[in-house]
Amino acid sequence: MSFTTHTTRSGFLLPSIHSVPPFFTEQPNPTTQSQNISQWTRLILAYARHRRLFVLRLEDAETSGGDWDEVLRNERINRRVLPSHLSAIMESMITNGQAVYEPPKQTRAVLLYWRLPEEWAEVLHSWATDTANLNTILTFYEITDPPVPSPLSDIPITLLRRVIAVLAKTGRAQVISTGRTGSGEENEGVRFFSGGK
Structure with a gap:
């Protein structure tokens, strides 16, 4: 069998390593395992960015039939990533600042940083500037579900909070409580500033 690239149904180009059966298993040699995890990390983050997957x-x-099937499985060679191998990959991503456990205090799910919070902060601030929303209070909902789709559409609220915190540290954003909802939950918003306050 030749090891070639493959384009998935979603249009993502899988690298040729995805056709190599050992790629899908943990390697006994620490150096080889480290390289394997590094390649998986790049693949997962690139695919997440392509599909806008955050978790x-x-x-x-x-489980089959999910958002990650195209990457975590290769039906052409009858291989899939086992949970123990995926756990090692996720742990490495946490260690390298490419993901965080979400929710915290568990190790079964991660929030992926295919853009670092600092990069998202620049995207968010540019969006607020481009849409003339400086010095205006916006709810988190207005940012994650804007009338016109944006790069921030559907960004998880937990990630949005981290991104806003980055902007707040540089004086370009301020979190504001906008009262309580009918169910008693705190409504939060954010005001953006052009530069340091």
Whole structure:
């Protein structure tokens, strides 16, 4: 069998390594395992960016028909990533600042940083500037579900909070409570500033 690239149904180009059966298993040699995890990390983050996926769960390796099937499985060679291998990949991503466990205090799901919070902060601030929303209070909902789709559409609120915190540290954003909802939950918003306050 030749090891070639393959384009998935979603239009993502899988690298030729995805056709190599050992790629899907943990390697006994630490150096080889480190290289394997590094390649998986690049693949997962690139695919997440391509599909705008923010969360990866261990269950994604166990169940078929999900968002991650195109990457975590290769039906052409009858291989899939086992949960133990995916767990090692996720742990490495956490260690290298490419993901965080979400929710915290568990190890079965991660929030992926295919853009780092600092990169998202620049995207968010540019969006606020381009849409003339400086010095205006916007709810988190207005940012994650804008009337016109944006790069921030559907960004998880937990990631949005981290991104806003980056902007707040540089004086370009301020979190504001906008009262309580009918169910008693705190409504939060954010005001953006052009530069440091």
